[in-house]
Amino acid sequence: MTDNDPVNDLDPATYLTPLLTPEGAALLDEVRGVEPARELAVATRLRRDHPADLVSAALGQARLRQRAVVKFGAADADRMFFTPNGVEQSTRTSVATYRAERMRALGVTSVADLCCGIGGDAIALARAGIRVLAVDRDPLTAAVARANADALGLAELIEVREADVTEVETAGYDAVFVDPARRSSGRGRIFDPEAYSPPLSWAVATALKAPRAALKIAPGIPHQAIPAEAEAEWISDGGDVKEAVLWFGTGEAGAVRATLLPGPRSLRGRGLPDPEVRAVGRYLYEPDGAVIRAHLVAEVAEELAGGLVDPTIAYVTADEHRGTPYATAYEITDQLPFNVKKLKALLRERGVGILTVKKRGSAVEPEELRRKVKPQGRGAATVFLTRVAGAPTMLIGRPV
Numbered sequence: 001m002t003d004n005d006p007v008n009d010l011d012p013a014t015y016l017t018p019l020l021t022p023e024g025a026a027l028l029d030e031v032r033g034v035e036p037a038r039e040l041a042v043a044t045r046l047r048r049d050h051p052a053d054l055v056s057a058a059l060g061q062a063r064l065r066q067r068a069v070v071k072f073g074a075a076d077a078d079r080m081f082f083t084p085n086g087v088e089q090s091t092r093t094s095v096a097t098y099r100a101e102r103m104r105a106l107g108v109t110s111v112a113d114l115c116c117g118i119g120g121d122a123i124a125l126a127r128a129g130i131r132v133l134a135v136d137r138d139p140l141t142a143a144v145a146r147a148n149a150d151a152l153g154l155a156e157l158i159e160v161r162e163a164d165v166t167e168v169e170t171a172g173y174d175a176v177f178v179d180p181a182r183r184s185s186g187r188g189r190i191f192d193p194e195a196y197s198p199p200l201s202w203a204v205a206t207a208l209k210a211p212r213a214a215l216k217i218a219p220g221i222p223h224q225a226i227p228a229e230a231e232a233e234w235i236s237d238g239g240d241v242k243e244a245v246l247w248f249g250t251g252e253a254g255a256v257r258a259t260l261l262p263g264p265r266s267l268r269g270r271g272l273p274d275p276e277v278r279a280v281g282r283y284l285y286e287p288d289g290a291v292i293r294a295h296l297v298a299e300v301a302e303e304l305a306g307g308l309v310d311p312t313i314a315y316v317t318a319d320e321h322r323g324t325p326y327a328t329a330y331e332i333t334d335q336l337p338f339n340v341k342k343l344k345a346l347l348r349e350r351g352v353g354i355l356t357v358k359k360r361g362s363a364v365e366p367e368e369l370r371r372k373v374k375p376q377g378r379g380a381a382t383v384f385l386t387r388v389a390g391a392p393t394m395l396i397g398r399p400v
Contacts, residue, residue, distance in 0.1 A: 011139075011140070012139055012140045012143035012144075014053070015057065015140060016081060016140065016143050016144060016147060017143075018051075018053070018054050018057060019054075019057055019058065019061060019081065020147060023050065023054065024054060024057075024058065027046065027050060027054060027055065027058040028058050028061060028062065030046070030058075031046075031058050031059050031062045032062060032065075032078060033062070033066070034059065034062055036063075039059055042059070043055050043056070043059060046058075061081065061082065064082035064083070064084065064086075064087050065077045065078055065080070065082065067082075067087050068080065068082055068087050068090075070092075071087070071090060071091075071092045071093060071120075072090075072093050072120070073093060076093070076123075076152065079151045079152060080118075080147075080148045080151055080152070081118070081144050081147045081148055081151065082118060082144065083118065083140060083141065083144060085141075086117055086118035086141065086144060089117060089181075090117055090118055090120040091120045091121050091124075091179070091216070091242075091243070092237055092242060093120070093124065094237050094261050094262065095235055095237055095242050095243065095261065096120050096121045096123070096124035096125075097124045097127070097128075098235070098259070098261055098264055099121070099124070099177075099214060099235075099245065100121070100124040100125045100127070100128040100130065101128055103125065103128065103130060103175060103177075103212075103214070104128045104129065104130060106175075106212055106249075106250065107174070108130060108174045108175045108212055109129075109130060109131060109174055110130060110131040110132070110133075110172070110173045110174045110175070111125050111130055111131070111132050111133070111173055111174065111175045111176070111177050112132075112133045112135070112168065112170040112173040112175075112176045112177070112210075113125065113132050113133065113134045113135065113177045113179075114135050114165040114168065114170075114176065114177065114178045114179075114206070115135070115136060115165055115178060115179045115180055115181065115197075115198075116134035116135055116136045116141075116142075116145055116160070116179075117136060117141060117145065117179065118141060118144045118145050118148060119134055119144070119145035119146075119148040119149060119158065119160070121177060121179065122134040122145065122149065122154075122158050122160075123148065123149070123152060123154060123158070125177070126149070126154040126157035126158050127154070129157075130157070131157050132157060132158045132159070133159050133161060133168075133170075133173065134149075134158055134159065134160045134161070135160075135161045135162075135163050135165050135168050136160075136162065136165075137162065137163060137164050137165065138162075139162055142160055142161070142162035143162075145158075145160045146160040165178075165198060166198055166202065170206065170209070170210060171209075173210070174210075174211055174212060175210055175211065175212040175213055175214070175249075176206055176207055176209075176210040176212075176213040176214075177213070177214050177215075177216075178198075178203040178206065178207070178213070178214075178215045178216070179215075179216040180196035180197055180198055180199070180200065180203055180215075180216075180217075181196060181197040182196055182217075182218050193217065193218075193221060193225055196217075200215070200217065200225070203215050204227050204229075204230075204246070207230075207246070207248040208229060208248060210248070210249070211249055212247075212248060212249035212250070213247070213248040213249060214245050214246070214247050214248075215230075215245065215246040215248075216243050216244075216245055217243070217244045217245070217246060218243075218244065219234055219241045219242070219243055219244045219289075219290075219293050220293070221244055223295060226246060227246070228253065228254060229248060229253050230246040230247060230248055230253065230254075231246070231247040231248075231250050231252040231253060231254070231255040231256075231257070232244060232245075232246055232247075232255070232256050232257075232294070233245045233246075233247060233256075233257045233258070233259055233266075233294075234257075234258050234259070234290040234291075234293040234294040235258075235259045235260075235261065235290060236258070236259075236260050236261065236288055236289050236290035237261040237262070238261070238262075239288060239289065239328075240289065241289035241290050241293055244293065255268065255269065256268070256269035256294050256295065256296065257269065257294065257296075258288065258290040258291045258293070258294040258296050258326070259290065260288055260290060260325060260326065263325070265325045265326070267291060267294075267296055267299055267300070267326050268299075269294065269295070269296050269299060270299060272298035272299055272302060273298065274298055274308075274311070275297065275298050275301035275302070275306070275307050275308050275316070276307045276308070277307055277308050277309070277310060277311050277389060278306075278307035278308070278309075278317065279317075280309055280317050280332060280335055280388060280395060281306070281317045281318050281319040281332075282318075282319055282320075282321075282331060282332060283306075283317065283318050283319070283320070283321050283329055283330065283331055283332065283400070284309070284315055284316070284317050284329070284330045284332050284384065284395060284397060285300070285304055285306065285315070285316040285317070285318065285324075285327040285328065285329050285330075286315060286327055286328045286330070286358070287300050287314055287316065287326060287327045288325075288326055288327060288328075291326050291327070292314045296326075297314050297316065299326075300316060300324065300326050300327050301316045303322070303324055303326070304316055304318045304322050304324060304327070305318055305320065305322070306318030309386065309387070309388045309389070309393075309395075310361065310386070310387045310388055310389060310390060312361065312387070313360050313361045313386055313387055314360065315360060315384070315386060317332075321400055328399065329399070329400040330382055330384075330397040330398060330399055330400060331397050331398055331399075331400050332395050332396070332397040333381075333396055333397050333398070334346060334394075334395070334396040334397075335388070335393060335394070335395055335396075336393070336394045336396070337391065337392065337393060337394070338362075338364075338385070338392035338393060338394055339394075340369070340372050340373065343369075343373055343383065343394055343396075344372070344373040344374070346396065347373055347375050347377075347381065348376070348377075350377070350379050350381065351376075351377030351378060351379040352375050352377055352379040352380065352381045353375045353376045353377035353378055353379060353380075354375070354378075354379070354380035354381075355370060355373070355375040355380075355381055355382075355383065356380075356381070356382040356383070357369050357370060357382075357383050357385065358382060358383070358384050358385070359384070359385040359386065360384070360385075360386050361385075361386050361387040362385035362386060362387070362392065364385050366385075369383070369385070380398065381396055381397070381398060382396070382397055382398060382399065383395070383396050384396075384397075
């Protein structure tokens with residue numbers, strides 16, 4: 001977990017250390033891929049020859065490794081160690097790798113990774129050839145990060161330190177990376193940047209002292225909270241917005257960009273005015289979430305020679321199709337005022353049984369609409385629940 005406060009009640013000596021022994025390693029190999037339905041039988045068998053606590057720890061680690069595959073890939077996840085919070089909070093490898101490569105391109109050779117969590121970002125930085133000081137205050141989290149550096153053969157490039165990040169001297173490093181905790185055990189996600197641990201203001205002050213820095217923040221951060229000295233970047237992976245990063249020392253203070261992975265493809269802001277609102281054309285474009293978060297819909301609309309369907313809705317419409325990586329295109333076949341009965345009749349007439357429902361600016365839930373229209377047939381369609389010039393509207397179409 002990326003946190004500057006101790007968050008795990010488990011002792012590394014009892015939770016992790018036994019798994020690092022030859023007996024623990026052998027058990028981890030034996031329980032790899034065990035399905036949940038078989039866990040009880042496997043545990044019963046293994047406890048005949050191994051301590052019950054060690055068997056439970058190995059099975060728990062196997063479950064965490066299975067969950068971690070989506071972020072780290074099977075090759076790494078099967079060798080790494082995790083905590084439940086670590087799996088949940090760690091950065092996806094594709095995103096961490098992109099950020100590390102950008103650090104390397106900036107000439108960075110050493111990084112102080114503050115609030116390092118289980119070491120996902122430190123691993124990506126080390127694999128980019130960058131020396132890393134990885135710091136976390138939580139004893140178990142720091143121990144897991146150290147075990148991961150060893151397991152992946154990166155211990156020579158990653159030094160893990162259990163410490164309060166606010167007390168760590170970073171002057172000897174080319175760059176600072178800070179990933180403050182944005183969750184509270186009692187309140188869930190934290191939206192106020194000053195409630196991060198450590199607060200965003202501390203992270204910014206630390207960044208400004210370093211030659212270069214990157215601060216990982218929630219993608220929903222208000223633009224007015226972004227310091228003037230920073231370049232702001234929103235990153236999506238496979239269409240899902242993953243994070244925002246404030247970069248310092250890049251020579252692009254005040255710049256805004258949206259980066260899409262895989263690729264990467266980056267769209268830079270040019271300070272364009274809001275697009276004009278126009279009638280719905282033949283094509284509707286749904287901008288990538290990173291583009292929307294970065295407030296770069298105007299840049300996409302200009303590229304597409306299009307306009308908005310409503311001044312408050314991030315759907316772009318145009319009369320001609322133009323390919324762009326920054327938005328998904330749909331060909332619109334029908335435009336209806338919001339009316340469930342009319343939509344149901346149209347879908348029945350067209351034989352639509354595969355219905356994708358998207359919404360923006362509508363209170364209707366997609367599953368609720370599907371239940372009401374009861375699509376049947378072999379055809380497929382996409383319906384957009386939105387507003388057009390302020391009026392609740394249904395746009396029906398298909399991906400281009």
